[in-house]
Amino acid sequence: MTETAAEHPRPVLVVDFGAQYAQLIARRVREARIYSEVIAHDAPIEGFRAKNPAALVLSGGPASVYAEGAATLNPAILELGIPVFGICYGFQAMAQALGGTVANTGGREFGRTTLTNSGGVLHDGLGQTQPVWMSHNDAVQVAPDGFTVTGSTPGAPVAAFENTATKMAGVQYHPEVLHSPHGQQVLTRFLYEIAGLAPTWTAANIAESLVASVREQVGEDGLAICGLSGGVDSAVAAALVQRAIGDRVTCVFVDQGLLRAGEREQVQTDFVAATGARLVTVDAADKVLAELAGHADPETKRKIVGREFIRSFEGAVSEVLGDNASSGRKVQYLVQGTLYPDVVESGGGSGTANIKSHHNVGGLPDDLEFTLVEPLRLLFKDEVRAVGRELGLPEEIVNRQPFPGPGLSIRIVGEVTRARLDLLRRADAIAREELTAAGLDGQIWQCPVVLLADVRSVGVQGDSRTYGHPIVLRPVSSEDAMTADWTRVPYEVLEAISTRITNEVPEVNRVVLDVTSKPPGTIEWE
Ligand SMILES: Nc1ncnc2c1ncn2[C@@H]1O[C@H](COP(=O)(O)OP(=O)(O)OP(=O)(O)O)[C@@H](O)[C@H]1O
Ligand SMILES: O=c1[nH]c(=O)c2[nH+]cn([C@@H]3O[C@H](COP(=O)(O)O)[C@@H](O)[C@H]3O)c2[nH]1
Ligand SMILES: NC(=O)CC[C@H](N)C(=O)O
Numbered sequence: 001m002t003e004t005a006a007e008h009p010r011p012v013l014v015v016d017f018g019a020q021y022a023q024l025i026a027r028r029v030r031e032a033r034i035y036s037e038v039i040a041h042d043a044p045i046e047g048f049r050a051k052n053p054a055a056l057v058l059s060g061g062p063a064s065v066y067a068e069g070a071a072t073l074n075p076a077i078l079e080l081g082i083p084v085f086g087i088c089y090g091f092q093a094m095a096q097a098l099g100g101t102v103a104n105t106g107g108r109e110f111g112r113t114t115l116t117n118s119g120g121v122l123h124d125g126l127g128q129t130q131p132v133w134m135s136h137n138d139a140v141q142v143a144p145d146g147f148t149v150t151g152s153t154p155g156a157p158v159a160a161f162e163n164t165a166t167k168m169a170g171v172q173y174h175p176e177v178l179h180s181p182h183g184q185q186v187l188t189r190f191l192y193e194i195a196g197l198a199p200t201w202t203a204a205n206i207a208e209s210l211v212a213s214v215r216e217q218v219g220e221d222g223l224a225i226c227g228l229s230g231g232v233d234s235a236v237a238a239a240l241v242q243r244a245i246g247d248r249v250t251c252v253f254v255d256q257g258l259l260r261a262g263e264r265e266q267v268q269t270d271f272v273a274a275t276g277a278r279l280v281t282v283d284a285a286d287k288v289l290a291e292l293a294g295h296a297d298p299e300t301k302r303k304i305v306g307r308e309f310i311r312s313f314e315g316a317v318s319e320v321l322g323d324n325a326s327s328g329r330k331v332q333y334l335v336q337g338t339l340y341p342d343v344v345e346s347g348g349g350s351g352t353a354n355i356k357s358h359h360n361v362g363g364l365p366d367d368l369e370f371t372l373v374e375p376l377r378l379l380f381k382d383e384v385r386a387v388g389r390e391l392g393l394p395e396e397i398v399n400r401q402p403f404p405g406p407g408l409s410i411r412i413v414g415e416v417t418r419a420r421l422d423l424l425r426r427a428d429a430i431a432r433e434e435l436t437a438a439g440l441d442g443q444i445w446q447c448p449v450v451l452l453a454d455v456r457s458v459g460v461q462g463d464s465r466t467y468g469h470p471i472v473l474r475p476v477s478s479e480d481a482m483t484a485d486w487t488r489v490p491y492e493v494l495e496a497i498s499t500r501i502t503n504e505v506p507e508v509n510r511v512v513l514d515v516t517s518k519p520p521g522t523i524e525w526e
């Protein structure tokens with residue numbers, strides 16, 4: 001291990017004008033293997049300079065550039081002398097700032113549109129026309145001096161422009177969404193051909209840079225505990241931190257009584273076997289179930305779980321310190337495998353709504369005394385998996401389906417009781433067994449099994465009337481959990497699960513399938 005911190009790569013900064021897709025753009029830049037982060041459009045110019053960006057991408061946004069109070073493009077950032085790419089609002093803002101004109105021309109376009117190419121570097125090799133995804137009311141009327149117009153659509157005669165001398169370019173459409181099939185290629189052409197950047201952000205470099213920043217944060221003698229769940233994110237976070245500070249980190253696994261069948265044993269054996277990490281297990285089931293008693297509101301349950309995790313970590317400190325407990329040493333740092341979707345759904349983005357408080361972000365108590373170490377906070381799951389592979393974690397861990405920290409508490413719609421947990425565990429084990437037996441684990445992102453504890457319906461079993469609970473199957477496919485679709489599980493497999501659950505779990509007389517995408521639904525029911 002080297003002792004010097006690896007130099008952090010110069011980022012491509014995505015300047016956020018209130019876009020739906022700012023993080024998605026950053027992710028697409030990283031897919032082109034160039035490091036990228038999001039920055040607020042109104043961050044002070046010193047903030048931009050401090051990041052030493054390699055290029056800027058100006059995002060879309062809801063405002064009109066000519067409107068009073070619109071999110072303004074600070075002209076100083078165009079004078080940093082670095083390449084700039086504008087998307088939608090960013091394209092319009094750039095046009096206006098550089099002397100072109102933007103107006104509401106009546107040419108609004110939403111959804112699929114055909115772009116006609118007219119030369120240039122961005123669209124080179126894409127043929128005469130290409131489908132692009134649009135979402136705009138305003139349009140650039142006149143491109144700024146020095147820019148060549150390289151694309152047009154029926155509603156936007158100036159739909160793309162570029163100035164290779166100043167390394168500036170922009171497009172009215174959204175190259176970052178999958179519905180613009182050549183979008184990634186266009187973005188990549190900007191990065192490589194116009195901005196002249198090299199693809200160096202690989203899993204190996206990511207791991208190295210994250211290890212270096214953890215080492216810098218925790219310092220030479222800081223002690224840390226790492227919340228370990230058996231899931232992908234905490235396993236990768238633990239492995240990174242282990243690399244950074246060696247045995248000064250101890251993993252703590254908390255059993256809140258909300259786990260699925262077999263999970264505790266799996267963490268204790270698999271993870272320790274794979275990494276040799278020191279593991280302390282906390283049994284918090286009695287306390288957590290007592291705290292959850294009487295609560296049916298999802299956000300209340302999430303906050304209780306979040307708070308109790310921290311209380312368990314605090315309680316584990318003396319065991320972690322062991323012989324050092326009397327020496328006055330402190331465990332100051334708490335490592336969590338928090339990912340970007342956890343942050344954004346908890347309302348942690350700039351101006352984003354709170355959808356649900358993830359226990360490790362929005363569910364943290366106010367009196368938290370640990371300093372958080374969250375090396376994966378800006379990444380998406382597939383990026384984390386790549387880092388995990390790079391660190392040598394086994395595929396069984398890296399490919400594991402996600403399971404939420406609040407566990408079965410957010411899969412029981414209603415109050416959480418031991419009897420309900422027991423019922424749900426039996427149903428869940430059957431669903432998992434059948435999906436695995438059918439070889440579907442690789443296709444499914446995860447399959448929450450949900451108990452509608454306050455709903456009952458009438459059934460007939462063995463010629464008798466039953467009045468039981470429904471179980472919901474929620475198999476989903478996803479790339480990063482930000483959006484998801486319901487997985488088309490073959491009917492035979494669904495039938496096997498339904499038959500077994502209703503036969504083997506006497507409290508259940510109905511099994512239903514959730515056929516809702518995200519949005520409008522979310523993956524978990526609470
Ligand atoms: N049972 C647990 N004991 C200790 N820490 C936990 C536990 N469950 C969750 N955490 C902490 O909360 C973080 C967020 O949980 P989350 O479920 O999102 O991640 P994960 O379990 O590591 O990965 P996955 O998303 O694959 O389940 C974890 O990375 C871990 O730090
Ligand atoms: O550790 C976690 N703590 C939480 O509080 C939490 N809430 C949701 N999830 C997981 O996040 C992903 C997206 O879930 P939703 O569509 O339900 O928001 C899915 O993978 C969910 O399982 C959580 N994970
Ligand atoms: N998606 C966007 O960035 C839209 C930009 C601007 N608000 C328009 O309607 O034209």
Ligand SMILES: [Mg+2]
Pocket residue numbers: 229231232402403404405
């Ligand atoms: Mg988990």
